[in-house]
Amino acid sequence: MTSCDVLVVAGTHGNELNAPWLLEQWDRQPELIDSLGLSCRRVIGNPDARAAGTRYLDRDLNRSFQPELLAGDGQEVELRRARELLADHGPSGASPCRVALDLHSTTAGMGSSLVVYGRRPADLALAGGVQRLLGLPVYLHESDAAQTGFLVERWPCGLVIEVGPVPQGVLESRVVIQTQLALEACLQVLSEARSGLGHLPRALVVHRHLRSLDLLRDEHGQPSALLHPSLHGTDWRPLEAGAPWLRRADGTVLNLPEDAAHLTPVFINEAAYAEKRIALSLTRREVWPVLPTWMEALKELMDG
Amino acid sequence: MTSCDVLVVAGTHGNELNAPWLLEQWDRQPELIDSLGLSCRRVIGNPDARAAGTRYLDRDLNRSFQPELLAGDGQEVELRRARELLADHGPSGASPCRVALDLHSTTAGMGSSLVVYGRRPADLALAGGVQRLLGLPVYLHESDAAQTGFLVERWPCGLVIEVGPVPQGVLESRVVIQTQLALEACLQVLSEARSGLGHLPRALVVHRHLRSLDLLRDEHGQPSALLHPSLHGTDWRPLEAGAPWLRRADGTVLNLPEDAAHLTPVFINEAAYAEKRIALSLTRREVWPVLPTWMEALKELMDG
Numbered sequence: 292m293t294s295c296d297v298l299v300v301a302g303t304h305g306n307e308l309n310a311p312w313l314l315e316q317w318d319r320q321p322e323l324i325d326s327l328g329l330s331c332r333r334v335i336g337n338p339d340a341r342a343a344g345t346r347y348l349d350r351d352l353n354r355s356f357q358p359e360l361l362a363g364d365g366q367e368v369e370l371r372r373a374r375e376l377l378a379d380h381g382p383s384g385a386s387p388c389r390v391a392l393d394l395h396s397t398t399a400g401m402g403s404s405l406v407v408y409g410r411r412p413a414d415l416a417l418a419g420g421v422q423r424l425l426g427l428p429v430y431l432h433e434s435d436a437a438q439t440g441f442l443v444e445r446w447p448c449g450l451v452i453e454v455g456p457v458p459q460g461v462l463e464s465r466v467v468i469q470t471q472l473a474l475e476a477c478l479q480v481l482s483e484a485r486s487g488l489g490h491l492p493r494a495l496v497v498h499r500h501l502r503s504l505d506l507l508r509d510e511h512g513q514p515s516a517l518l519h520p521s522l523h524g525t526d527w528r529p530l531e532a533g534a535p536w537l538r539r540a541d542g543t544v545l546n547l548p549e550d551a552a553h554l555t556p557v558f559i560n561e562a563a564y565a566e567k568r569i570a571l572s573l574t575r576r577e578v579w580p581v582l583p584t585w586m587e588a589l590k591e592l593m594d595g
Numbered sequence: 596m597t598s599c600d601v602l603v604v605a606g607t608h609g610n611e612l613n614a615p616w617l618l619e620q621w622d623r624q625p626e627l628i629d630s631l632g633l634s635c636r637r638v639i640g641n642p643d644a645r646a647a648g649t650r651y652l653d654r655d656l657n658r659s660f661q662p663e664l665l666a667g668d669g670q671e672v673e674l675r676r677a678r679e680l681l682a683d684h685g686p687s688g689a690s691p692c693r694v695a696l697d698l699h700s701t702t703a704g705m706g707s708s709l710v711v712y713g714r715r716p717a718d719l720a721l722a723g724g725v726q727r728l729l730g731l732p733v734y735l736h737e738s739d740a741a742q743t744g745f746l747v748e749r750w751p752c753g754l755v756i757e758v759g760p761v762p763q764g765v766l767e768s769r770v771v772i773q774t775q776l777a778l779e780a781c782l783q784v785l786s787e788a789r790s791g792l793g794h795l796p797r798a799l800v801v802h803r804h805l806r807s808l809d810l811l812r813d814e815h816g817q818p819s820a821l822l823h824p825s826l827h828g829t830d831w832r833p834l835e836a837g838a839p840w841l842r843r844a845d846g847t848v849l850n851l852p853e854d855a856a857h858l859t860p861v862f863i864n865e866a867a868y869a870e871k872r873i874a875l876s877l878t879r880r881e882v883w884p885v886l887p888t889w890m891e892a893l894k895e896l897m898d899g
Contacts, residue, residue: 312818312821312844313844315817316819316843316844316845317844320844320845323844323845345649398762398764398765456762457762458702458760458761458762458763458765458866459762459763459764459866460702460763460866460867460869461702461762461864461866461869462818462821462864462869463821463822463824463827463864464821464822464823464824464827464842465824465827467821467844468824471844513619514616514766515620517616517766517767517768517771518767518768519768520767520768520769520772523767523768523769538768539620540616540617540620540621540624540627540771540775541620541624541627560765560766560767562762562763562764562765563764565764565765565766
């Protein structure tokens with residue numbers, strides 16, 4: 292293998308089936324997705340977990356890319372796979388890729404969105420370009436010590452395409468179509484950045500991660516109240532002060548904590564986050580002026 | 596333990612979380628559900644699979660209640676559990692229950708429904724009574740040699756309460772509420788049958804299982820086309836002749852097989868049925884006159 296422009300990863304979580312299916316159809320039918328002159332490499336993130344039909348075997352692969360973990364002597368399936376992906380496709384690997392696009396799905400009703408980790412200029416350029424084309428919301432994940440080690444952080448540029456709602460273990464045409472559209476928009480932005488034709492909007496709208504909320508739990512750590520039904524599918528809509536928040540089985544309702552009012556929830560009731568004790572994450576909507584340095588960084592990466 | 600009226604089973608599939616949560620809340624708060632004078636026993640169907648967060652460990656518990664399998668020497672986790680449930684609570688068990696209610700959820704958009712196996716008069720009386728109270732659709736499962744060995748078949752009377760859509764591994768208030776309502780309706784019908792106050796409608800509307808359809812598959816057995824997005828969530832609505840049926844990744848569409856037209860689909864894209872190669876099941880809507888022998892059979896069972 293030689294170096295390549297874009298590493299397209301699907302099945303980083305083994306029970307998210309739609310992106311791996313799309314990639315395999317693309318393998319069989321190369322014209323399915325126009326790579327616009329970019330060289331693309333397709334990989335299944337966690338083939339062992341996919342074979343088992345589970346999110347992961349030993350630990351979440353998409354929390355395993357922490358430099359200190361990777362440098363340690365841990366031998367969990369996912370740590371070994373993370374090292375292998377970096378050795379093969381990482382920036383210092385055998386055949387490096389410039390950009391990593393990691394395709395995910397969620398059980399939350401978030402529609403199509405982008406997840407960006409931190410504030411690297413090239414990432415913000417890519418997200419801004421896609422927001423200009425498709426209007427997708429951007430979830431900016433940062434400042435959460437409990438959630439680190441994401442795959443795309445180890446490449447010079449990269450983001451997650453997140454599509455939902457879809458249950459784990461379900462193939463659904465709508466999710467495949469949405470994933471393909473977002474992927475094609477990313478490729479278009481990267482291709483235009485290389486050719487110097489990249490356009491960014493004046494402003495980037497981000498939903499910046501603040502913190503996460505858990506359910507109410509009993510003395511054994513089991514939920515004693517669930518999300519109120521009125522919250523179902525309300526990702527990206529600001530929470531109202533005093534709105535219903537949790538519901539016990541007997542119908543009693545707890546209202547939203549005061550400090551969550553007017554913040555915007557994402558990943559509401561994502562199945563995989565229950566074990567992380569995340570019932571939803573709170574974000575603040577911010578409008579950032581787009582800096583010229585962002586597209587310059589992306590162009591430099593694609594030209595280099 | 597002495598004998599009891601109703602065995603309420605939840606978590607027969609370990610990744611269906613809502614009914615087990617409801618039962619545990621009921622344990623803690625006995626007045627949560629009014630059992631109307633009936634003695635109810637609550638059990639978790641497959642606690643090992645629940646602890647593992649999977650549908651099952653060795654084999655589907657709710658296909659393990661075939662008499663010849665149970666009598667054999669198989670030692671799979673679920674066969675041992677099926678024998679245990681029957682030894683403890685079965686009609687010839689240590690402390691027999693008259694009726695078994697098995698609480699399930701589905702990823703399909705079916706709403707609340709009842710699943711009845713075969714045409715036992717007491718089952719039809721119970722289903723008819725609930726349909727009178729709540730209008731729930733009844734899926735009559737029979738004549739499918741590939742799908743046998745359901746739990747409730749081993750009790751003198753029993754049915755499945757099925758609620759969806761909800762992803763596997765997700766707790767959702769709406770699903771808990773719907774499960775509770777359907778369970779309470781069952782208890783009301785059973786209680787009224789005992790007291791001689793049972794009322795049935797003139798007719799029972801059933802959706803009788805005919806057969807199942809699979810996706811299109813390639814030479815490796817992998818899906819090469821998925822359900823068309825227009826089918827999503829259309830359970831219980833008759834299929835139109837020539838309607839879109841499957842969609843390939845390149846957007847080409849295959850239309851519905853002619854012999855499926857006007858039949859009614861259920862369990863559309865249920866996650867757990869992918870491994871069984873069931874993309875949906877086809878039913879025929881039928882209106883059956885209610886026979887007086889149905890309620891007589893249920894009353895006799897509850898009185899005996």
